Amino acid sequence: MQQVNGVVARAKGEPVRIEKINIPDPGPGEAVVAIQACGVCHTDLHYREGGINDEFPFLLGHEAAGVVESVGEGVEEVAPGDFVVLNWRAVCGRCRACRRGEPWYCFDTHNALQKMTLTDGTELSPALGIGAFADKTLVAAGQCTKVDPSARPAAVGLLGCGVMAGLGAAINTGNVGRGKSVAVIGVGGVGMAAVVGSRLAGAGRIIAVDVDDRKLEWAKNLGATDVINSSRADPVEGIQALTDGFGADVVIDAVGRPETWRQAFYARDLAGTVVLVGVPTPEMKVPDLPLIDFFGRGGSLKSSWYGDCLPERDFPMLVDLYQQGRLDLDAFVTEEIGLDQVEQAFARMHDGDVLRSVVVW
Structure with a gap:
């Protein structure tokens, strides 16, 4: 287990704040990812406002790219050192949608089984099963998609939610x-x-x-x-x-x-x-x-649903198009900010002043 900084929403409508959080070592099928960039999405604001559910406290952030730090037993999809974009629909490969060759409709997507916590042991609910407004986060290995490591994290991380959805x-x-x-x-x-x-x-x-x-x-x-x-x-x-x-x-x-x-x-x-x-x-x-x-x-x-995407198919292709200059992901990055500016970014997003504020490490 290790301790890192993360942006936490403790109660409905309250301003978010940076807190120390505990990240467990990855268990079977899990990975710890060091976050390099994470977009500020309207869904995170919905979480803070109680518009998703009331399972506070939330560890916010989900449109993210970073580097795999460690993996648990049985993980073959990624390895430490891989540059990845995170997704919130890790497919199971076993449900009726997956078996009929339509995994983008997977009816049993999953996240990490272990819980990240506050330092007092309070369990955190990670936004969309990711929780990437943090120095590091714990996810299911299937939520990690390996892409070109030379790509700009602030741009390609946005494929993790809003840009891919559209x-x-x-x-x-x-x-x-x-x-x-x-x-x-x-x-x-x-x-x-x-x-x-x-x-x-x-x-x-x-x-x-x-x-x-x-x-x-x-x-x-x-x-x-x-x-x-x-x-x-x-x-x-x-x-x-x-x-x-x-x-x-x-x-x-x-x-x-x-x-x-x-x-x-x-x-x-x-x-x-x-x-x-x-x-x-x-x-x-x-x-x-x-x-x-x-x-x-x-x-x-x-x-x-999430642009009916299959991350392992779509993310690498779209990152390649970005690298070729055929997909302008940079245009979506209005500003790069620090972890301590998420609350201000919510206000700018609400006022329509940005396409995306992106937290960078």
Whole structure:
């Protein structure tokens, strides 16, 4: 066991603070990773606000890259010294989804079995089973994906959550391909990644929708061909007008609210696809829609789990594209900060001033 610094949320709504935490030696199937960079994601703020569950105290942070320090018995996926990106869906290889060759839908993903603790022995709940706002963290070895060690940690670590979710929502879930039209509703970090993923996949028209002109300008710089400020114009009408009156082939809701999902539903073409990747809260309901509209419009209504990614397949490929200059992950890193600036980063994120603040060691 060793002791390191970590960012802990002790109670709902309270400011986070740096505390000493205990990291157990890795057991069977586990690994200890020395963190090099970790993005500040909105999910971490949800944890602090009690929006995920009430299992306080939380060790926050999950969009991370680092170096494997030690591994437990039976670990073959990675070895000490490997540079890895962490993920929060380590697949089991045994459930019905894995057995039928669809491990990205794994129904029995897992994390480390041992618990990290405060110095008084209080067990910590690591955010998304990772807890990477810490000098080191304990994870399941399957949560570590080895990638090119020359890549910039602050950039490639973002594949661990938001960027992968958006890229995957477009490429994996939405099946965006050459010449297709795509609309992305909400261009925060996840939505911006969906814009980038659509461009990477060869989409012909990419329409970004948001209420913030700053974000829309960022989206144009990252590949959006058109933008709509939905605080000033009806997004459904705007998307239809830009697609010859038909609607987009794929509409990605990166907000996750009933009103934005309804917009996505009606802004798609006949036989088009709606992808929900924005995370709703438990009390939100599917908006009241005539059943004939579900039937008459055809197509697909999908939710995207983590961009339907398979880390061992997708992370190395995307890091290679980044290294080749074909995927601009650096554009998502608005600022690099220290571990003691996470609370301030939450405020800047809430105000829409950043795509990502990234803690670097």
